[in-house]
Amino acid sequence: MRRLRGIVTMAAGVLLLAASGAIVSAPVAAEAALESTGWWYKPNQVPNNLAVPPAPPGVPSDGLFISADPSGPFGVGAVRYLAYGAGTLTLDFAPEGNNGIPSIAACVALTQWDGASAGRWEGQPIYDCARQSDGAVSEDGSEMTWQLDPTMQRVAGVYDIVLAPVGPVPFTASFSAPRDSNLTTDGSGAPEAVPASAEAYEPTESVPSGGDFVPYDTTFPVLDESRTAAPETITPTAPPTSTPRIVAPIVPAVANPLALPDDRNERLAAMFGLGLLLLGAWWFGGRTVRAPRLLGSVAGRAHAMQLDLAEVTEAPVRGVGRFSRPRP
Numbered sequence: 001m002r003r004l005r006g007i008v009t010m011a012a013g014v015l016l017l018a019a020s021g022a023i024v025s026a027p028v029a030a031e032a033a034l035e036s037t038g039w040w041y042k043p044n045q046v047p048n049n050l051a052v053p054p055a056p057p058g059v060p061s062d063g064l065f066i067s068a069d070p071s072g073p074f075g076v077g078a079v080r081y082l083a084y085g086a087g088t089l090t091l092d093f094a095p096e097g098n099n100g101i102p103s104i105a106a107c108v109a110l111t112q113w114d115g116a117s118a119g120r121w122e123g124q125p126i127y128d129c130a131r132q133s134d135g136a137v138s139e140d141g142s143e144m145t146w147q148l149d150p151t152m153q154r155v156a157g158v159y160d161i162v163l164a165p166v167g168p169v170p171f172t173a174s175f176s177a178p179r180d181s182n183l184t185t186d187g188s189g190a191p192e193a194v195p196a197s198a199e200a201y202e203p204t205e206s207v208p209s210g211g212d213f214v215p216y217d218t219t220f221p222v223l224d225e226s227r228t229a230a231p232e233t234i235t236p237t238a239p240p241t242s243t244p245r246i247v248a249p250i251v252p253a254v255a256n257p258l259a260l261p262d263d264r265n266e267r268l269a270a271m272f273g274l275g276l277l278l279l280g281a282w283w284f285g286g287r288t289v290r291a292p293r294l295l296g297s298v299a300g301r302a303h304a305m306q307l308d309l310a311e312v313t314e315a316p317v318r319g320v321g322r323f324s325r326p327r328p
Contacts, residue, residue: 032083032159032183038115039064039077040124055118058097062117062177065097066104068165076124077163078113079178084157087185089146091175100171105132106146108153109160127162134166144173150189157190159183 043053056075059065064077079089089106113125131152135144146161154160165171315326 032081032087032180032185034178034180034183035080035082035158036113036115037062037064037077037079037178038113038117038119039066039075040116040121041065041118042069042074042121044118045121052118056097056172056174058094059174060094060176063094064091064163064175064178065118065173066102066163066165066175067170067172068103068167069170070168073165074170075172076165077175078109078125079159079161079163079183080109081159081161081183082157083159083183083185083187084150084190085186085188086150087148087159087183089148089159089161089183090143091145091178091182092143093141094174094176097172097174101169102135102137102144102171102173103165103167103169104135104144104163104173105129105166106135106148106152107132107162107164109162110154125162127164129164129166132166135163144175148183148185 041053041055046052056065056067064079065075066077067073067075081089107127107129108131109125109127111126113123116123131149133146133148133152135146137144148159148161152159152161315328317324318327319325
């Protein structure tokens with residue numbers, strides 16, 4: 001009987017230890033904080049002075065809309081969480097606004113972005129899908145999940161994720177508003193918290209036993225006043241009376257280096273040439289201007305006009321047809 005009781009007690013202890021080990025080894029989900037959400041709409045590319053196109057039907061006011069058409073992405077969303085470690089992002093589909101089979105990848109945002117709802121298309125963040133995580137739809141079709149890895153954090157402790165459509169098949173997907181509970185992580189890699197009431201370290205004067213530790217001497221030495229006395233006054237010496245001078249050859253200065261030499265004969269020759277020019281101008285200016293001399297046929301007609309018309313006799317007309325003319 002005692003032996004049976006001991007076996008039962010041992011079995012109960014083993015089961016208790018196993019249960020406690022299972023409880024300790026069970027992972028505990030870490031808290032994540034949602035910082036911002038937004039989505040951008042391709043039809044919203046009109047100028048600012050025109051009306052913004054309305055959002056697609058069925059999209060919640062604070063939700064997300066992700067879509068693709070035959071030309072490519074039609075709607076892009078983004079979420080920013082403050083969390084550490086690997087985790088799972090889960091978003092619930094909205095009751096309306098879902099068509100086709102969604103193919104959405106979680107990519108890393110490369111640029112800063114502000115929250116928006118049906119924002120302008122050029123305002124969407126630039127993203128990198130080299131480390132993407134493909135979303136998986138649940139069996140009941142009510143939600144979509146993405147597995148996030150710490151390598152997808154652009155900054156330590158920040159998941160800046162862009163939900164972009166991938167693949168050639170068009171679809172539309174509307175999601176309910178994301179919450180803090182939509183992202184669960186294991187919290188690995190989080191920095192250790194520093195206690196607020198940390199006491200300052202105070203060194204002790206006691207030397208630990210069994211060691212060669214020698215405490216540093218923190219007393220300041222006493223200064224020798226004789227060495228810090230003011231120095232004796234030093235009388236400056238007068239500068240030498242004679243200062244060295246640089247001797248250079250004296251070069252005579254030229255008053256006007258461009259002046260021409262003064263020669264009397266050259267001046268007389270210049271005056272004589274000027275007189276000849278004036279005399280020639282007076283001579284040619286006083287002569288009578290003759291009429292121009294005509295040359296060639298012009299000279300013959302001019303001579304014929306000076307003849308007396310009474311003395312001119314008509315010549316007989318000779319010739320046939322167009323060759324007929326007065327011929328003397």
